[in-house]
Each structure stands twice: as structure tokens, then as C-alpha cells.
Amino acid sequence: MNTFEIFQEIVTGRRSSKPSLMNGKKIDPASVQQLLELADWAPTHGRTEPWRFVVYSGESLKIFCQQHADLYKAHTDADKFTTAKYQGIIQNGEKISHLVLVYMKRQPTQKIPLIEEIAATAAAVEHILLGAHALGIATLWSTGAMTHHESMKNMLGLADDDLVMGLLYLGYTDETTADGKRNIPLSEKTTWHS
Ligand SMILES: Cc1cc2nc3c(=O)[nH]c(=O)nc-3n(C[C@H](O)[C@H](O)[C@H](O)COP(=O)(O)O)c2cc1C
Numbered sequence: 608m609n610t611f612e613i614f615q616e617i618v619t620g621r622r623s624s625k626p627s628l629m630n631g632k633k634i635d636p637a638s639v640q641q642l643l644e645l646a647d648w649a650p651t652h653g654r655t656e657p658w659r660f661v662v663y664s665g666e667s668l669k670i671f672c673q674q675h676a677d678l679y680k681a682h683t684d685a686d687k688f689t690t691a692k693y694q695g696i697i698q699n700g701e702k703i704s705h706l707v708l709v710y711m712k713r714q715p716t717q718k719i720p721l722i723e724e725i726a727a728t729a730a731a732v733e734h735i736l737l738g739a740h741a742l743g744i745a746t747l748w749s750t751g752a753m754t755h756h757e758s759m760k761n762m763l764g765l766a767d768d769d770l771v772m773g774l775l776y777l778g779y780t781d782e783t784t785a786d787g788k789r790n791i792p793l794s795e796k797t798t799w800h801s
Pocket of ligand 1: 621622623624747748749750751752773787788
């Protein structure tokens with residue numbers, strides 16, 4: 608395979624994996640560090656480098672998942688709250704190896720438009736997902752439960768203008784990877800002018 612074909616395999620072969628189906632096997636922290644180093648090479652307008660990472664594993668992972676579940680309980684109306692979801696948030700932490708919480712740090716000057724800072728941070732996330740796939744690590748980019756809730760930002764001590772971009776669940780899985788699926792043909796998403 609040439610370089611493009613290898614890259615193509617990594618991009619098209621990457622799939623989201625449910626944390627509940629991960630097998631509890633631990634990732635070498637050096638590999639997680641390598642993924643963060645890939646993320647750090649995302650493009651960044653004005654060189655603001657807005658991506659920030661909080662990495663949880665071991666005991667801290669258990670504590671984070673419990674706190675996340677408790678936020679869900681505290682801020683969800685009784686008619687919408689389910690014990691299954693509460694337990695699921697906690698149990699996800701038992702099946703994964705690391706959780707990388709990614710947030711966008713807004714520059715005080717706000718010189719760069721918000722959308723571009725979000726875009727740069729999303730690019731950093733994609734670097735992690737692709738690098739993980741290349742290392743055989745299963746991932747899920749999740750924005751579920753309280754990810755975008757004000758209480759999550761408060762718990763993390765983030766500034767008002769910062770944005771939590773997602774929780775990246777990292778681990779290993781024994782499940783066979785589902786086939787990739789895209790619903791809208793690329794031709795419908797593309798306009799060529801020549
Ligand atoms: C910003 C963002 C947030 C996402 N949040 C969730 C989520 O909360 N739960 C989930 O199961 N998948 C989540 N996903 C993953 C998508 O479900 C997944 O990418 C999609 O089903 C396509 O599958 P693939 O990643 O295997 O190609 C998210 C993806 C993105 C880009």
C-alpha cells in the first residue's frame with residue numbers, strides 16, 4: 608500500500624464503538640500521549656491552539672463517571688430521568704481504559720471567530736480518533752448526557768466562553784467492527800465547477 612492507501616484505510620476503517628462493548632483492557636498511557644501529540648498538530652487559525660484535554664483513567668475515571676452521572680441526576684426532570692441511563696454513565700467507565708474530555712479554550716481577545724476555534728478543536732479530535740484507529744484502539748466521540756450542560760463546565764472550572772467539545776471514550780473491543788455507512792451519496796454533498 609502506498610501512503611495514501613494506508614491513510615485511506617485509517618480514515619474509512621475508523622468506526623465509533625460503544626463504550627459498553629469495550630472489554631476493559633487498558634491502553635498504555637504512552638499511546639494516549641502519542642494521540643494527544645497528534646491532536647496538537649491540528650490546523651489553528653492565528654495559532655491560538657484552542658484545544659485542551661483532560662485525561663481520566665484508573666480511579667479518576669471512576670470518579671469522573673460517577674460525578675457525570677450525578678450531574679445527570681441533579682439536572683434532569685424526574686419524568687425524563689432513567690436509572691438505566693444513570694447506571695450506563697457509570698458503567699461505561701468500567702469498560703473503557705481512558706476518557707479524554709476535550710474542550711475549546713476561548714482566547715480572551717476573541718480575535719478568531721468562535722466557529723473557527725470550534726473547527727480547530729474538532730480537527731484535533733479527529734486526529735485522536737484516526738490515530739487511535741491506527742493503533743487498534745476503539746473510540747467513541749460522545750456528547751451525550753451532560754457534556755454540553757452548564758453544570759459540566761462548572762464542575763471542570765471552565766470559563767463561560769469555553770466549550771466542552773466531547774468525551775472521547777478510549778479502550779479496546781473484541782466486537783467485530785460494523786461496516787461503515789454513509790446515508791447521503793457524496794455526489795449530493797458536492798458541487799463541482801470546472
Ligand atoms: C460531535 C459528535 C458527537 C457525537 N456524539 C455521540 C454520542 O453522544 N453518542 C454516540 O453514540 N455517538 C456519538 N457520535 C458518534 C456518531 O454517532 C458516529 O460518528 C456516527 O454514527 C457515524 O459512525 P462512525 O463514526 O462509525 O462513522 C458523535 C459524533 C460527533 C461528530
